[in-house]
Amino acid sequence: MKVLITGAKGQLGRGLIAASPDDAAIHAVDIDDCDLTNEGSIFNLVGNIAPDLIINAAAYTAVDNAESEEDLAAAINADAVKALASVHSGRIVHVSTDFVFDGGSSRPYRPEDKRAPISTYGRTKARGEDHLRPDDILVRTSWVYTAGGQNFVRTMLRLMREKPELKVVADQIGAPTWAPGLAAVIWGLVKSGASGIYHHSDAGTASWYDFAVAIQEEALSLGLLSREVPIHPIPTSDYPTPAARPAFSLLDCRKTRELLGDGHTHWRKNLRKMLKEEQALG
Template structure:
C-alpha cells in the first residue's frame, strides 16, 4: 500500500515517515510539494504517486495566532481538508484526517463521545470543526476523522520539550492546573492512522493515550522522568496556577478528555497505553537521541 501523508515538518508527519516499510510505503508531501487549494492539482499529484490512501497530518495549529489570522486558519484547516476529501473521493481511495479536542466547549465534565455536540471556543477549533463538516459531507463512505489532543513527539516543538528546556533554565515554573485532558504520544497516533486507513475505518473517532491529567500533572511527570533519565540535572518547584492567571488570546476547553471506545471497537487488536507509560517511552527515546 502506498500511503501519501499530507504534511512533512510536523510531529505526526515525522512519526508516520518513520513507519514506512515494504508493506506500507509512506511518502510525505509538504507545502512546496502539493497545492491544497486546487482539487485538480491534488488529484493529479495523488495519481502521479499512485496513492492507495491519504493521511492528512497538516494543519494550522498555532491556536493563539489563529485568533488574528482567521483566513489562513480556515484555509488550511477547513478548505484544504475538504479539497483533500474531494480528491480522494474522485480516486476512490481511503482518507484519514486528524482533528482536535478543541472542537468541544469543555463544559461537559465527562469524556466526550464522537457523537457529542461540538461547540468550539475559538478560531482554531471552529476551523477544525468546519474541516470535519466538509469531509463528512463530501466523502462519508471512505473517510475517517480522528480527534486527538495534547500531542508530543521527540521531533518538533511540543509541551514535553518546552518543559524540559524551562526546567533546565528556570528557577521555578507555574503550570496550569485547571485544564484537564489526555496527553498523546504522536508515535501511537501514527500507528492508529495507518491501522484506520488499512482497515477502512469510517466515521468520527477519538484517539489519545489513556488516563487523564492537567497540564500541571503532565509537567510534574515530565520532571520526575527527566530526573530519572538524566535529562534534567536538578529539581525545581512547579506551582499549580489557574487559567485566569495565565491569559491567552484563545480560550481553551477546561475539560477535553476524549472517549476512545468507538475506535477501540473498530480496531480491537490495537493496544491503548497509559499516557505516563508513553511519556516514559518518548523521553527514553529523547535521551537516546542526545547520547
Template sequence: MKALIVGSNGQLGHALQAQAPQGVELVCADVDQLDITQPQAVTDWVERVRPNILFNAAAYTAVDRAEQDEVTALAINGTAVGTLAQAAHQVGAQFVHVSTDFVFDGASGTPYRPDAPTNPLSAYGRTKLVGEQLAGDEAIIVRTAWVYAPVGGNFVRTMLRLMAERPEVRVVADQIGTPTYAPALADALWRLAAANVQGIHHYTDSGAASWYDFAVAIQEEALAAGLLDQQAKIVPIATADFPTPAHRPSYSVLDKTSTFSAIGGPALHWREHLRQMIARIKTNG
C-alpha cells in the same frame, strides 16, 4: 499499497513515516512541495501519485495566533481539507484526516463520545470543525489531543527546556485532557485505515491529566532518566492567571472506547508513553 502523507515534516508526519507497515510505498509532501490551499496543485499531486491512502497530517496549529488570523487557519484547517478529500475521492483513495479535542467546549463532566455535540470556543476549533465537515462521510476522521513527540514544537520539549533554564515554572492546573504520543497516534491511524472504519473516531493515550500533572510527570521522568540535572519548582496556576487570546476547553477528555475496539485494544497510559519518549530523547539526543 501506496500512501501519500501531507504535512510530512511535522511531528505526526514523521511518526506516520516511522510507523508505516512493511511493504507500503510512501510519498511525502510538506508545504515546501505542496501548498494544500491551492486546489489545482492538490489535484495535480494526487492525480500524479494516485495513492491508495491519503493521510492529512497538515494543520494550522497556532491556536492563539488563529484568533487574529482565522482566514489563514480556515484555509488550511477547513477549505483545504475539502480539496484533499475530493482529490482522494477522484482517484479512489482512502482519506484519513486528523482533528482535535478543541471542537468541544469543555462543559462536559464525562469523556466526549465521537457523536457528542460540538461547540468550539476558539478560531482554531471552529476551523478544525469545518475541516471535519468538508472531509465528508467517506473519510476516516480522528480527533486527538495534546500531541507530543521527540521532534517538533510541543509541551514536553518546551517543559524540558524551561526546567533546565529556570528555577520555577508556572503551569495551568485547571485544564484537563490527555497527552498523546505521536508514534502511538500514527500507529492507530494506520490501523484504522487498515480496518477501513469510516466516520469520526477519538484517539489519545489512556488516562487523563491537567497540564500541571503532565509537567510534574515530565520532570519526574526526566530526573529519573538523568535527562535533567536540577529540579525546578512547578507552580500550579489557574487559566485566569495565564490569559491567552484563544479560549481553551477546561475538560476535553475523549471517549476512545469504539476506537480501541476497532484497532484491537487500548492505548498505553500517557505516563508510559512519556517514559518512552524521555528514554528516546536521552538515547538520541
C-alpha cells in the same frame, strides 16, 4: 497501496512514515512540496501521485496565532480538506482535535457528541471535518508530542533548565498523546477498513500541571535534568491567552479500542518512552 501523507515533517507525519506497513508505497509531502492554501497545487499533487489513500496530517496548529490569522488557519484546516475530498475518490484519513469541543462536558467526549468550538483554531478544524465523506476516517486526538518535535514536553524541559521555578495551568483537563502511538492507531484503522469518527489519546487523565510534574520527575530519573525546580499550579485566569481553551477535553476512546482490539497505554508510560528517545537524540 499508494499512500499520500501530508504534513510529513510534523510530529505525526514522521510517526506515520516510521510505522508504515510494508505494502504501503509512501509519498510524503510537506509545505515545500505543496501549498495547501492553493487549491490548484492540491489538485496537481493528487493528480500526479494518484494515491489509493490520503492521510492528512497537515494542519495549522498555532492556536493563539489563529485568532489573528483566521484566513490562513481556515485555508489549511478547512479549505484544503475540501480540495482533497473533491479531487480524490478514495479514502481520506483526516486528523482533528479535542478543540472542536467547548470543554463543558462532565464526561469524556464521544465521537458523536455535538461540537461547539470556542476558538478560531477549533472552528476551522470543525469546518475541515465537515468536508469528509461517509467512507473517510476522522481521528480526533489531543496534546500530541514526540521526541525532537515542537511540543509541551520539550518546552517544559527547556524551561526547567532555564528558570528557577515554573507556573503551569492546573484547571484544563485532558490527556497527552504520544505521536508514534497515534500513528499506529491510524494505520490500524486503515487496515481494519474503518470509516467514520474515532478518538485516540493515551489512557489516563491529566492537567497541564500534572503533565509538567511528571515530565520533571521522569526527566530527573533519566538524567535529562540536573536539578528539580518548584512547579506551581495556577488557574487559567492567571495565564491569559488570545485563544480560549476547553477546560475539559478528555476524549472517549472506547470505540477505537473495541475496533482495534488493543490495550490503551497510559500517558505516563509513553512519556517515559519519549524521554528515553529524547535522551538518545542528545
